[in-house]
Amino acid sequence: MAKIQSRKEAHVRIAAKADSEYLKSAGFENIEFVHCSLPEIDLRKVSLSTSFLGRKLSSPLAIEGMTGGYPNASKINRRLAQAANGANIIFGLGSQRAMLKHPELAKTYKVRDVAPDVFLIGNLGAVQLREYSPKAIEGMLKTVDANALALHLNPLQEAVQPEGDLNWAGVLHQVRLLCDAIDVPVIAKETGAGISAKVALQLKEAGVSAINVSGSGGTSWSRVEYKRGKPVPGFEEWGIPTAISLAQCSGILPLIASGGIRNGIDAAKSIALGADISGAARPFLISKNPLSLIREWEMQLRTAMFLTGSKDIAALKRAPITITGRIADSLSAMGLSVVSYFRR
Ligand SMILES: Cc1cc2nc3c(=O)[nH]c(=O)nc-3n(C[C@H](O)[C@H](O)[C@H](O)COP(=O)(O)O)c2cc1C
Numbered sequence: 001m002a003k004i005q006s007r008k009e010a011h012v013r014i015a016a017k018a019d020s021e022y023l024k025s026a027g028f029e030n031i032e033f034v035h036c037s038l039p040e041i042d043l044r045k046v047s048l049s050t051s052f053l054g055r056k057l058s059s060p061l062a063i064e065g066m067t068g069g070y071p072n073a074s075k076i077n078r079r080l081a082q083a084a085n086g087a088n089i090i091f092g093l094g095s096q097r098a099m100l101k102h103p104e105l106a107k108t109y110k111v112r113d114v115a116p117d118v119f120l121i122g123n124l125g126a127v128q129l130r131e132y133s134p135k136a137i138e139g140m141l142k143t144v145d146a147n148a149l150a151l152h153l154n155p156l157q158e159a160v161q162p163e164g165d166l167n168w169a170g171v172l173h174q175v176r177l178l179c180d181a182i183d184v185p186v187i188a189k190e191t192g193a194g195i196s197a198k199v200a201l202q203l204k205e206a207g208v209s210a211i212n213v214s215g216s217g218g219t220s221w222s223r224v225e226y227k228r229g230k231p232v233p234g235f236e237e238w239g240i241p242t243a244i245s246l247a248q249c250s251g252i253l254p255l256i257a258s259g260g261i262r263n264g265i266d267a268a269k270s271i272a273l274g275a276d277i278s279g280a281a282r283p284f285l286i287s288k289n290p291l292s293l294i295r296e297w298e299m300q301l302r303t304a305m306f307l308t309g310s311k312d313i314a315a316l317k318r319a320p321i322t323i324t325g326r327i328a329d330s331l332s333a334m335g336l337s338v339v340s341y342f343r344r
Pocket of ligand 1: 015066067093094095144150152189190191192214218219259261280281285311
């Protein structure tokens with residue numbers, strides 16, 4: 001098996017273990033909805049439907065990109081894509097670099113025969129843009145029939161792993177060239193260390209269509225890399241917690257929350273913090289029945305909406321929340337108003 005393939009396989013094996021997560025949380029325990037004792041709506045009529053990049057979805061959930069490029073990845077992608085298709089939510093593929101290098105691996109990413117209607121997001125590392133032309137990337141997306149491209153920004157993972165890409169000079173320029181050249185919408189995505197407002201604004205200016213904050217508090221890539229090799233130690237807890245990254249990036253571009261979202265209540269809180277879509281990777285990787293996990297999260301989301309008197313996703317976005325503890329401290333230190341989330 002080629003190096004890139006065995007690396008992808010090791011990532012899935014290690015990330016599936018419980019101790020591959022951050023010790024620090026994504027921050028959702030510091031976010032509380034203000035309970036509403038008079039919801040004045042019918043729980044059964046609460047609507048989870050929404051739209052993202054022009055596509056109507058049954059609920060604002062996503063299974064985040066994880067894998068591809070080795071034989072067993074095909075099974076994982078197809079199983080998860082089928083569940084996402086059944087629920088009409090978003091599904092993401094893992095990095096497609098392996099299929100750019102070895103075109104015969106394209107089949108490990110192909111899911112359209114089992115997920116004909118799913119909103120499918122392709123995936124590539126932004127640091128790899130120097131190696132591949134926009135035309136090659138368009139071809140890569142066409143091969144799997146993707147609706148959008150997630151361009152992942154993972155400098156933490158690259159910096160700590162033995163075979164990482166260390167030269168990140170000029171990446172923003174490459175992102176701009178790609179956005180100018182291709183018709184498919186580009187989503188800039190972290191892989192667990194979070195995106196700041198400053199970076200989100202730079203990405204917007206470069207032409208990306210959406211941001212996936214993928215903050216810290218869930219899967220820790222430096223922890224996964226530590227278990228795999230001999231990386232630079234000490235960065236297991238590095239990164240912007242998801243709740244903080246969301247509050248920073250809210251309102252800049254359409255926004256996906258991920259990184260430590262572990263149930264439908266976390267998903268509801270992420271939406272109240274500004275997300276349009278709430279996604280997760282590891283929980284679906286380890287789930288025995290991904291479709292029933294989606295249904296459970298939807299039920300939790302719907303119940304949280306009922307208990308805040310929110311009849312739809314637009315109303316949930318305005319539901320009052322309190323932000324306390326370390327998340328409030330961080331936001332205040334950045335000059336963001338915590339009380340504005342309560343008084344709305
Ligand atoms: C096994 C595994 C493989 C992943 N591979 C990729 C990848 O190829 N590209 C990418 O953008 N993100 C990748 N991620 C990151 C996830 O998409 C997500 O941003 C991150 O894991 C945070 O979500 P979580 O805490 O729910 O796992 C991977 C995550 C896992 C668990």
